[in-house]
Amino acid sequence: MAHRIGIIGGDGIGPEVVAEALKVVDATGVSYTAVPYDLGGTRYLATGEVLPDSVLEELRGLDAILLGAVGTPDVPPGVLERGLLLRIRFELDLFVNLRPFGAPASALNDGVEMIVIRENTEGTYAGEGGFLRKGTPLEIATQGSVNTRFGVERCVRFAATLAQSRPRKHLTLVHKTNVLTFAGDLWQRTFNEVMADYPDLSTGYDHIDAACIHFVQQPERYDVIVTDNLFGDILTDLGGAIAGGIGRAASGNLNPARTGPSLFEPVHGSAPDIVGTGKADPRAAIMSAAMMLEFLGEADAAARVQKAVSGSDDISGTTSEIGTQIAERV
Numbered sequence: 001m002a003h004r005i006g007i008i009g010g011d012g013i014g015p016e017v018v019a020e021a022l023k024v025v026d027a028t029g030v031s032y033t034a035v036p037y038d039l040g041g042t043r044y045l046a047t048g049e050v051l052p053d054s055v056l057e058e059l060r061g062l063d064a065i066l067l068g069a070v071g072t073p074d075v076p077p078g079v080l081e082r083g084l085l086l087r088i089r090f091e092l093d094l095f096v097n098l099r100p101f102g103a104p105a106s107a108l109n110d111g112v113e114m115i116v117i118r119e120n121t122e123g124t125y126a127g128e129g130g131f132l133r134k135g136t137p138l139e140i141a142t143q144g145s146v147n148t149r150f151g152v153e154r155c156v157r158f159a160a161t162l163a164q165s166r167p168r169k170h171l172t173l174v175h176k177t178n179v180l181t182f183a184g185d186l187w188q189r190t191f192n193e194v195m196a197d198y199p200d201l202s203t204g205y206d207h208i209d210a211a212c213i214h215f216v217q218q219p220e221r222y223d224v225i226v227t228d229n230l231f232g233d234i235l236t237d238l239g240g241a242i243a244g245g246i247g248r249a250a251s252g253n254l255n256p257a258r259t260g261p262s263l264f265e266p267v268h269g270s271a272p273d274i275v276g277t278g279k280a281d282p283r284a285a286i287m288s289a290a291m292m293l294e295f296l297g298e299a300d301a302a303a304r305v306q307k308a309v310s311g312s313d314d315i316s317g318t319t320s321e322i323g324t325q326i327a328e329r330v
């Protein structure tokens with residue numbers, strides 16, 4: 001049966017890169033029905049709607065969602081990020097954000113081959129906090145970090161099972177346990193307890209700041225990393241930078257229980273400064289589509305796309321020229 005895939009181009013370069021990703025999916029011959037959604041800054045500015053409840057209900061019935069990017073300079077920060085992207089992550093319970101990085105040895109390091117598992121529904125992203133006496137000299141703003149045993153454990157278990165399936169079988173926890181002594185303690189204890197069920201794994205721990213150094217100088221120490229939402233956000237931009245640029249970094253927001261659709265998107269943002277210039281690299285979106293195909297059980301098509309992208313260093317040109325050439329190779 002044809003997969004029903006929701007398409008959210010979003011803002012900025014989002015629609016441009018998603019169009020190229022679909023070009024490449026078309027080239028695989030996988031049969032699917034695209035269900036387009038007009039969501040993002042343009043719709044918000046025109047109608048005031050960010051994500052109507054009826055649309056959210058429709059999304060629940062899809063097999064997967066492919067998203068470009070959200071965020072535009074004309075809309076105040078947070079409206080689209082919180083109201084659209086994070087709301088989808090939370091409402092569809094996409095608790096794993098899986099971000100793979102791979103690159104050959106370079107002047108910087110001996111090569112990158114790792115996967116970051118970012119917890120995707122809790123931490124500082126949960127939206128706990130508020131203002132007191134807003135706009136006055138006595139203003140107070142708090143922004144808490146929510147960490148549940150349940151949420152941490154399911155994420156760590158996912159990462160451990162993934163590490164178990166890989167040749168190196170190595171899992172690193174990244175946090176800041178020396179300063180975040182409550183949240184960090186919960187993460188560390190949960191990690192230690194879950195590891196008792198995975199005796200074949202070798203494990204490591206790095207503080208987030210040290211991990212940033214290792215990402216640049218010694219990324220080969222990592223196989224699978226598990227970390228909290230905000231650390232994972234920052235670390236995966238760095239991951240993109242050390243592995244071919246943020247234009248290559250793909251991600252899957254996963255519902256591992258498959259009780260609803262998972263959402264696939266490039267790690268990069270909407271890059272309003274280069275909209276319409278043809279400068280956007282569509283490879284991150286194309287790789288995200290490959291992850292989607294794999295998750296949908298189309299392993300062969302996914303492998304063909306991955307191969308075409310990883311061998312595409314010789315391809316240059318505009319967004320659409322790169323997409324067309326990768327599609328031809330698929």
Ligand code: IPM
Binds near residue numbers: 071086
């Ligand atoms: C990402 C993005 C999002 C995040 C923004 C757009 C809300 O930066 O997917 O990494 O912070 O998670």
Ligand code: MN
Binds near residue numbers: 233234237267
């Ligand atoms: Mn980010």
